[in-house]
Amino acid sequence: MKETITSSVGAARKNLAWAAMLATAALASSAVGQVPPAPANLQYPLAIKTRWNYQMRQEFGPGVHPDSPNAPLVKGNVMETTVVSEVAGYDLVGGAKYARVESRMNGRLTITDWYRLTPEGLFVGKTNEEGRVLVMTPPQKLLSPTLAPGESWSWKAPDAQVTIAVRVVGRETTEVPAGKFETTKTAAEITMALPEATVHAVQSRWFSPGVGYVRLETEAHAGDRLLYRATQTLVGLESGQPGPQVSRPTAAAAAATSSGAPVRYEARWDPQTSGVTDQLNSVYFVDVNTGWAAGKNNTILKTADGGKTWSRALEREEGGNDFSSIFFTNAKEGWAQGRILLHSSDGGETWRPASPLPGRKSLGAGGAVGTIRLQTAMFGTSDRLLKSEDGGTTWTDISKLPRNSFRAVFALDPQHVWMVGDYGLYAFTTDGGATWQEPPMPVKCRLTQVYFVSPRIGWILPIDHNGGPLATTDGGLTWASQYAGAGQNRPLRDIHFVNERDGFLLVGSNRPDVVYRTSDGGAKWATIGQLPEGRTAMSFPAVDEGWVVGPNGYIVHYHLVPVPAAAK
Numbered sequence: 001m002k003e004t005i006t007s008s009v010g011a012a013r014k015n016l017a018w019a020a021m022l023a024t025a026a027l028a029s030s031a032v033g034q035v036p037p038a039p040a041n042l043q044y045p046l047a048i049k050t051r052w053n054y055q056m057r058q059e060f061g062p063g064v065h066p067d068s069p070n071a072p073l074v075k076g077n078v079m080e081t082t083v084v085s086e087v088a089g090y091d092l093v094g095g096a097k098y099a100r101v102e103s104r105m106n107g108r109l110t111i112t113d114w115y116r117l118t119p120e121g122l123f124v125g126k127t128n129e130e131g132r133v134l135v136m137t138p139p140q141k142l143l144s145p146t147l148a149p150g151e152s153w154s155w156k157a158p159d160a161q162v163t164i165a166v167r168v169v170g171r172e173t174t175e176v177p178a179g180k181f182e183t184t185k186t187a188a189e190i191t192m193a194l195p196e197a198t199v200h201a202v203q204s205r206w207f208s209p210g211v212g213y214v215r216l217e218t219e220a221h222a223g224d225r226l227l228y229r230a231t232q233t234l235v236g237l238e239s240g241q242p243g244p245q246v247s248r249p250t251a252a253a254a255a256a257t258s259s260g261a262p263v264r265y266e267a268r269w270d271p272q273t274s275g276v277t278d279q280l281n282s283v284y285f286v287d288v289n290t291g292w293a294a295g296k297n298n299t300i301l302k303t304a305d306g307g308k309t310w311s312r313a314l315e316r317e318e319g320g321n322d323f324s325s326i327f328f329t330n331a332k333e334g335w336a337q338g339r340i341l342l343h344s345s346d347g348g349e350t351w352r353p354a355s356p357l358p359g360r361k362s363l364g365a366g367g368a369v370g371t372i373r374l375q376t377a378m379f380g381t382s383d384r385l386l387k388s389e390d391g392g393t394t395w396t397d398i399s400k401l402p403r404n405s406f407r408a409v410f411a412l413d414p415q416h417v418w419m420v421g422d423y424g425l426y427a428f429t430t431d432g433g434a435t436w437q438e439p440p441m442p443v444k445c446r447l448t449q450v451y452f453v454s455p456r457i458g459w460i461l462p463i464d465h466n467g468g469p470l471a472t473t474d475g476g477l478t479w480a481s482q483y484a485g486a487g488q489n490r491p492l493r494d495i496h497f498v499n500e501r502d503g504f505l506l507v508g509s510n511r512p513d514v515v516y517r518t519s520d521g522g523a524k525w526a527t528i529g530q531l532p533e534g535r536t537a538m539s540f541p542a543v544d545e546g547w548v549v550g551p552n553g554y555i556v557h558y559h560l561v562p563v564p565a566a567a568k
Contacts, residue, residue, distance in 0.1 A: 061226030072370035080330035354392025399433025420447035
């Protein structure tokens with residue numbers, strides 16, 4: 001039976017995928033087609049480019065293994081990652097106009113759904129998971145116009161392979177990383193008949209008017225054997241309308257939105273108290289609450305409340321480790337690199353040093369994805385790429401690099417890795433290091449940083465530039481300069497993108513440092529902040545929520561604050 005259940009997991013996940021991903025989208029409105037106004041209970045912020053950011057945790061049952069693209073994200077039997085859903089456009093499905101919503105897991109497009117809102121409720125008409133298309137005939141209802149407690153409805157696929165029974169449970173106050181919301185909870189019983197086994201799933205969803213789904217819980221079984229249980233919670237909502245966007249509505253903002261009262265948002269840079277005076281060189285947030293900062297004198301800090309409070313993870317040591325980078329692949333798995341490499345598997349509560357590299361070579365550039373660490377030796381001393389899958393306890397030589405002079409590494413997944421160095425040195429692999437490509441670069445200066453959001457879309461920071469970063473849309477085969485407005489001699493210190501369009505650039509000088517933002521992938525940039533000189537790094541887990549660090553324990557928080565609109 002174990003083999004039967006395990007072999008059915010892929011099919012179960014494919015057939016239930018559109019149901020399991022509803023909470024990451026569930027997006028459509030009367031603006032999608034020529035239909036009467038939507039019921040008041042089902043209002044959504046639905047302009048194109050509206051995005052929902054979710055944190056997902058999925059636990060697999062005994063003997064169950066995830067699909068290969070997600071395998072590197074799994075530690076033990078648990079996968080933690082991000083899911084971003086976006087209203088990408090409108091299409092005809094069965095002659096009616098639907099909103100197309102694209103969902104990406106850890107930056108990779110995994111599922112596309114088509115939604116439509118009518119006076120009868122919210123419907124999904126079609127889904128496409130990595131090329132596997134399902135057309136809902138008839139369209140499947142997700143929400144009713146009234147959402148009255150005790151109300152129920154059902155849906156059955158034409159071939160009767162999948163049946164769904166939905167019930168409105170009632171009203172609840174639901175708290176997630178994005179805030180506290182008044183919600184309506186629905187529960188769905190899903191049955192799927194497969195040749196190998198019958199799969200049963202229970203899915204609970206919490207819907208908030210004007211926001212969408214804020215929480216989703218799914219548990220699937222084949223017989224009495226657990227296949228998986230998953231939880232998704234809303235981290236941020238990014239409005240597609242012009243003007244300021246909201247990633248974490250406050251209680252006042254949520255109340256004003258639901259009541260129809262006018263609200264506007266102002267951007268603020270608020271200094272935070274780090275509790276240290278050491279220079280901070282790196283910062284990383286996995287969501288708008290949880291983040292870490294690292295720097296000189298053995299300093300690693302952690303916050304679990306968006307920076308309201310910070311605490312030391314290690315004792316300060318004068319002249320101790322000068323950490324140049326800190327990075328977490330999820331809420332638990334993290335790395336800090338200085339003269340030594342430290343690994344944490346409990347969210348930065350404790351840290352353990354990695355074993356020395358083979359030949360006792362000093363550390364060079366490194367990167368991480370899931371539970372995998374990729375590492376090179378010190379600049380100019382080795383042309384080998386090493387991998388560890390056990391927190392740095394053991395290292396495996398996986399590839400011979402084309403050069404030994406790389407200064408920065410970025411791993412999108414175990415297959416897609418990019419490396420940069422001096423004199424325009426650049427190489428990438430799409431097969432885990434079996435082969436490397438070295439396309440020519442348009443500059444011959446030092447390249448300090450490389451950052452990708454998908455296998456095709458990425459950026460590089462050069463020392464000599466024309467006012468901004470280099471960008472590629474073909475996986476790194478060709479590169480072109482982007483103009484952000486930075487002076488040609490001003491150092492490009494850090495770059496971070498939330499998705500393929502929304503990104504941030506930190507530029508330094510002997511004048512105030514500047515943070516630039518783009519909403520179109522770098523075609524145009526705008527200044528969103530001027531900070532004291534010498535800032536070192538930044539992290540933006542959401543489009544309008546970010547942190548910048550620097551000397552003397554400096555931490556500043558960028559966010560939007562709801563302000564009552566002026567009465568007309």
